[in-house]
Amino acid sequence: MRGHAQMIPFGCCTPILSLISHDKIRWFLHDIKRPQWGIEMNQPHLAEKIIDYARKILNNHTETKKEICSIQSELNSITTTNTKIFLKSL
Numbered sequence: 001m002r003g004h005a006q007m008i009p010f011g012c013c014t015p016i017l018s019l020i021s022h023d024k025i026r027w028f029l030h031d032i033k034r035p036q037w038g039i040e041m042n043q044p045h046l047a048e049k050i051i052d053y054a055r056k057i058l059n060n061h062t063e064t065k066k067e068i069c070s071i072q073s074e075l076n077s078i079t080t081t082n083t084k085i086f087l088k089s090l
Helices: 003-011 023-031 046-059 061-089
Strands: 018-020 038-040
Touching: 003 023, 003 061, 018 023, 023 038, 038 046, 046 061
Parallel strands: 018 038
Antiparallel strands: none
16 A cells, blocks of 8 residues: 555566555556556445455456556667757756
């Protein structure tokens, strides 16, 4: 339920299940364009939803890892472009 608890596994291409307890968690999922990878904690039947989502991750583990690696590649490309722009401005 903390930011690093989702960023570190994401950085290691490990699927995440984010329990959204505050906006910071939601913002990371928004930044990577995957809000569906989070579950709001203040909803009814939370335990069932966590179990259902975990099953989906386990049943699609390879595809989800590929998706994470693809997102990382996109983010790396953005970072590389921004770094070049910044260095040119110096």
